[in-house]
Amino acid sequence: MQAEVKKLVDVCRRLYERGLIAGSEGNVSLRLDDGRLLTTPSGRNKGWLEPEDISCLDMAGRLVSGPKPSSEIRLHIHIYNLRSDVRAVVHTHPPYVLAVTLAGYDLRRPLLAEGALFFADLEKAPFAVPGSDEVPAVVEPFIRRSKAIILERHGLVTLGADLEEAFNLTDMLEHLARTHWLAYALNPGVLPLGIEELDRLRRFYPCLK
Incomplete structure (x- = not known):
């Protein structure tokens, strides 16, 4: 178990260093x-965690060892109960993802091939009080069909077969949101991929919807 604990601590540090969480945010x-x-524990800066x-x-949800867990652990357990393939859950507050969605922008708009490939199933759950039982309830309709769910005015949840996948989805979506932000700042009339380009992607990547 020590190796898994180290991986979790390392991922938390990377999330903090990438600016995807701040202060005691995230879990x-x-x-x-x-x-x-x-x-991760409740009320602690995730960038400074140690294995203990x-x-x-x-x-x-019963504590076996260690400090009091995050109040969002109910969301994590709910996800694991619904997705046997999911082994890791990452909840962050990525600023570009949140900013563009607060402004009403839909990140599923396929400006980039990577967006169409990795985030065609991106979902957005309605507002729920952080840490409450509302959060698992509003996320439930999307858990079975998406590995990336934006929480309205709250954050982002990504699901992975391991910590690397869950981290990468968070990191890539924030990078995608920043690229969209910069593109529209330079040219508000920038167009998404057209039908022909999307068809070519689908032929090369049959998994793309």
Whole structure:
């Protein structure tokens, strides 16, 4: 379990260094082979965590060892219960993702091939009070069909088969949002990929919807 704890701490540090979380924001969890969960503690800066700061829980949310877990752990457990393929959940507050969605912009608009390939299934859940039982409820309709869900006026949740995938989805979506922001700042009339370009992508990548 020590290796998994180290991976979780390393991912938290990278999220902090990339500016995807600040202060005590965000939470990350990892499902172990035995069904237990490793997760970040409540009220702590995730960029400064050490292995002894990580909490271990059972799937009922009961603390096995470590400090008090994040109040969002109910969301993580709900996701794991609905997605047997998901082993890691990352919840962050990426500024460009939040800024463009606050402004009413739809990041599913395919300006880039990478956006169409990785985020065609991006979803946006309605507002819920952070840390409350409302959060799992508003996210539930999207969990089975998306690995990236924006939480209205709150943050972003990404799901992965491992910590690397969940981290990469967060990192890539923030990069995509920043690129969209810069493109529209330079040229508000920039156009998305057309039908012909999307058809070519679909022929090369049959998984693309």
